[in-house]
Amino acid sequence: MTYQDLLNRVKNEIIVLDGSMGVWMQQKGMPTGVCPEAWYMENPSLVEDALAQYAAAGSSVIYTPTLGANPIKLKEYNLDKDTYTINKELAALSRRAAGGRALVAGDISMTGEYVEPFGELSFEDAVKCFQAQIEGLTDGGVDLLVIETMMDIQETRAAIIAAKEICELPIWVSVSFSEDGRTLTGTDPLTALITLQNLGVDAVGANCSAGPDTMVPFIKAMKPYAKVPLIAKPNAGLPCLQDGCTLFDMDEETFASHCVDLAKVGANFIGGCCGTNPGYIRTLTQKLSGLSPVPVSGSQGCRVSSAQSTAVLDAAAGTAVIGERINPTGKKAFSQELREGRMDTLRQMALTQTRDGATLLDVNVGMGGVDEAALMRKAVCELSTLTPAPLCIDTSDPAVAEAALRIYPGRALLNSISLEPARIQEMLPIAAKYGAALILLPLDETGIPETVEQRQDLITKLYDTVSGCGYTKEDILVDGLAMAVSAEQDRARQSLITIQWVTETLGAATVIGLSNISFGLPRRGYINAAFLAMAIDHGLTAAIANPGDEMLTGVRLASDVLSMRDKGAQGYVHAFANAPAPKAAAGKEADTASRITDAILTGARDAVAELMSAALSEGMDPRSIMNDLLIPALTKVGDLFEQKVYFLPQLIRSAETMEAAFAVLRPRLAADTDETDGRKPTVVIATVQGDIHDIGKNIVALMLRNHGFTVVDLGKNVPAEVIAEEAKAHQADIVALSALMTTTMERMEEVIRVLREKGLACRVMVGGAVVTQAYADQIGADGYSADATQAVKCAQVLSN
């Protein structure tokens, strides 16, 4: 049987694969803890017989028993130097077992290490590791390679690229998803499919995980978009310990029945993983016999992926936004950060744009005087673990494009390819190798096309060229080439006609770099928004723009409703139904007193100082503001917090507002104070020595200041002697101590001892996560509080 024979059968029947090797061999006597591949080499007849049994049971493809035969795994047994020999001999053994009845798939799986950007193993080391194994397998005579039980998309990509760089064998891949439908690095079945089938593998699917019933949704999610046959190789249910043996809880009949469901939802190759044996495969062969396969659809739409999600670029599903902000052009501080290799602003831009609804993120790190390829690689690694939004790699330099596409653990969009000879000759093979989707820019070496017809001509030539590398209309977006209307006003119309022509005649997706249109004009936002609406009306698929621009977002969502893209206006309603309404023009202004009370209640910390100045200039008495407005409002805030109507940030923000208000009043209150007002109680507060947690202590200090105490905050990690000295120097009425850990709260007792030794009569109150009333009593503290509001009450009692 040849691989082509197998492909011919896929159209008409479900192909049966083999079952488990490792778990079955353990049941046959392979001791735990040994290197399985070394044991297979020592017991060749047993293994050959096992594989032959699978072929006899109906398996059309048997896997070589080399799941862990990569040098990193073999190194655990000090056998890495034998990688080639082990793989070659076990492949040859498998061929003998197949005896021409079945094809032999060279089995490759995980190294046990995470590959960058998720782990420490460099991508290139991972590629080399897999290549060492593949060389043995190919020389052993395998018919195809199968990369299975993969739990990390990046390691899977490394294995595929490793194979493609040294051989031309067909490559199958099956991924192991958790019950939540994701791999360990967060990849869902559809995302795995989009990334892997665009890398050029010949079959994709799922294996291991749990039983066949659990696997049905994974195959179902992939099938509508699969351009390749799908693999399903589930376990025989869940593993459990019974009478001292590890068993799987699904019998042959149940297993095979569930596998019929897998066939019905679209699996083309079905076999078994852990817990199965030739008996399962025999029953499976009988059950699947005569079943017609669900055909391979051959259409994935215009989809790109990150490690964690897939994005569709389809005008009918709504206009997409490709976030434009990660670009140092015109951003001096950002450029400087990138030059220094810092990624702080880049991370912030990525997450802000993702939050604001970007479908993809454009990444451009082009600037003079840097190693752009290295910088792009670093940025792509950073973004890959940070945001689920797929990336649009924005560069005209082939080396930069390759650096990004090789390391990116998804299917990126490459921005862009034009007909300029140097650009297309080098860029296109790189894009094709890594399966990137493409933006086609209608330019050639003569520059920008003058007419619509010239644009159409260039687009046709570009499309014909990329088609030669396997690209279809689903894999491209055509750039509508938005040009500044301030220079040539007719350019907008040309772009709109181009977008319409690409949409209706070529049948491909379109994109524009939106803000180009308004270059050189004032109030550019109006031009951008109007052009976006018009472009959507002409069929635009995606705009490269700032997703945080409110006007653009509103116009885009509204245009999607009016152009029938947003069916039932669901997206529009979802975006705006619960959004805060724009502030209406103020009606009758509330009086200053009410506004001061409201400021405290709502925590308007940035507005309150102005309000206080207004109140004072209106002639309000500062003491009256304090006693009649601020303190009652703050008391109400405390009550609302106790009733849980307010949560902690609201309480603190009101306290901060109170402090800001008091800062304005303080000089006036001081001027009005006479001697009868007396001295305010003083609290010296600190986190004890050895402890560096201070957020709780800071909240208590703020609340105490709010309630009229003079607070001397000594900070964190403060020695007992220092606390005592400061308490003496400030004539403290109260010493307040905080500690979060059991190891540090013991220091509280020491502080109390030192205070008493120095003859200081101040009262001591304590608090912190592990501190209790019982502990406070035990160490002789005068007061204890569990939170900031209680601390105020405690201090009020102690100071009276």
Added chain:
Amino acid sequence: MNRLLPHIPLSAVMPEREEILRRMRYHSKKTVLGDQDEALLKEWITESGAISYPAGIYGLFPITGRTDTGLKIGDLPFESASLMRLLANSEQAVLMAATVGSGPADRIDTLTRENRLSDAVILDAIASEMTDHCLDHMTKVLAREWARRGYRPTAHRYSPGYGDLSITLQRAIFDLLDAGRLGIEITDTCILKPLKSVFAILGLERNVKQ
């Protein structure tokens, strides 16, 4: 061998809104959040993601002895009746360390200095929850790695400093895991730096069919 996860995807550890709110004395039926609160929460969720670098390390260690009051993991005694009960059916102990890096703790300090304590409290809640989610993520990874072999992690975990598990055990865990590889330091008083770092212990037990 210890397993290092130096770059855990943010999406795997970003907490749900409700989880963050629960750390700030929020009551789902009583607390009323205004537009300002919602906007701040949204802003800090984004910002905390930008400044956090979630990472973790875990290792499996043999349980070499058991008494009524504790157990021995490797060569080290862990005196804790509650840990002993948790690991009663476990064949191995799992030690874990997780951190989100120094970004959140540094920003909390800055916010405090700028008298923006209410923002600091929100960031503190998000970062604490993210750190816990790093442990959840590693537990999930562990569960996947061992499921096929018929093992599962215990349903709960303990961290030193809680219940009867002494905080001083953090030093032993730090050494066993070589947690310095995560950029974590430990003080004389066994406090971890950066502050948004946490250690935990759980067990790996057989998935027994009754």
